[in-house]
Amino acid sequence: MDDNTVLIGTKPLMNYVLAVVTQFNTGVPEVVIKARGKAIVRAVDTAEVATRQFLPGVTKKSISTSTDAIETDDGLSNISSIEIVLQKL
Amino acid sequence: MDDNTVLIGTKPLMNYVLAVVTQFNTGVPEVVIKARGKAIVRAVDTAEVATRQFLPGVTKKSISTSTDAIETDDGLSNISSIEIVLQKL
Numbered sequence: 001m002d003d004n005t006v007l008i009g010t011k012p013l014m015n016y017v018l019a020v021v022t023q024f025n026t027g028v029p030e031v032v033i034k035a036r037g038k039a040i041v042r043a044v045d046t047a048e049v050a051t052r053q054f055l056p057g058v059t060k061k062s063i064s065t066s067t068d069a070i071e072t073d074d075g076l077s078n079i080s081s082i083e084i085v086l087q088k089l
Numbered sequence: 090m091d092d093n094t095v096l097i098g099t100k101p102l103m104n105y106v107l108a109v110v111t112q113f114n115t116g117v118p119e120v121v122i123k124a125r126g127k128a129i130v131r132a133v134d135t136a137e138v139a140t141r142q143f144l145p146g147v148t149k150k151s152i153s154t155s156t157d158a159i160e161t162d163d164g165l166s167n168i169s170s171i172e173i174v175l176q177k178l
Contacts, residue, residue, distance in 0.1 A: 041129045044169045048156045063152040065173075067137045080133045084154075 004028050008035035008043045016046040020086065021054050029088050030061065036068060036081040047084045061087035093117050097124035097132045105135040109175065110143050118177050119150065125157060125170040136173045150176035 006019045016033075023031045035043035051058050062085045069076050095108045105122075112120045124132035140147050151174045158165050 038130055040133055041127055041169070044129055044154045044171060048154060048167075048169045052156060060154065063154060065133045065137060065149065065152060067141060078137075080130070080137045082133060 004030055005032045005034055006046070008033060008039045008046060010039070013042055013045050013049065016042065017050050017054065020046060020050045024055060024058060024086075024088060031086045033084040033086065034081065036070075037079050040080065040082045043082050043084060047086060051086065055086075055088075058086050058088050061085040093119055094121045094123055095135070097122060097128045097135060099128070102131055102134050102138065105131065106139045106143065109135060109139040113144060113147060113175075113177060120175045122173040122175065123170065125159075126168050129169065129171045132171050132173060136175060140175065144175075144177075146178050147175050148178060150174040 004023060006016055006023065008016055020031050020033065033043050033047055047060060051060065063082065065080060065082050067078050068081050070079050071077075093112060095105055095112065097105055109120050109122065122132050122136055136149060140149065152171065154169060154171050156167050157170050159168050160166075
């Protein structure tokens with residue numbers, strides 16, 4: 001399942017859009033886009049641009065959010081995360 | 090329906106969490122959190138903090154994303170938006 005996951009970081013948006021398109025071109029039926037914190041915006045942008053401009057047969061299957069505990073210099077801290085599942089129809 | 094909507098902007102997170110809690114305290118069964126662009130992260134944070142720390146009987150009913158066309162100095166531009174519906178059980 002990890003092969004189908006695109007983890008969003010700080011690179012330019014189109015890098016992630018291309019990663020999603022490439023995943024679908026390998027023939028997988030679903031691609032999962034994951035992000036935490038500030039990268040959540042880029043995850044939403046990735047899903048929107050990929051489905052609207054590059055993958056006409058792909059739709060958003062589900063979107064979920066959660067809270068992860070991460071270790072920082074000041075101890076444990078909570079950070080929001082998002083998971084967007086794209087599905088080829 | 091607009092009364093139940095909390096539009097996320099650039100204020101501190103807790104302002105929006107308080108707005109969501111206040112809405113539910115008026116007795117409405119659902120509150121809609123909306124945001125565009127960079128505010129999307131704060132919308133997710135608002136939903137997570139409100140449901141986890143302040144509203145134990147409230148869950149995320151649905152999360153959807155879309156693309157809005159907005160007017161900028163350079164003409165029309167696309168911006169991602171998110172809509173999170175919270176529901177009192």
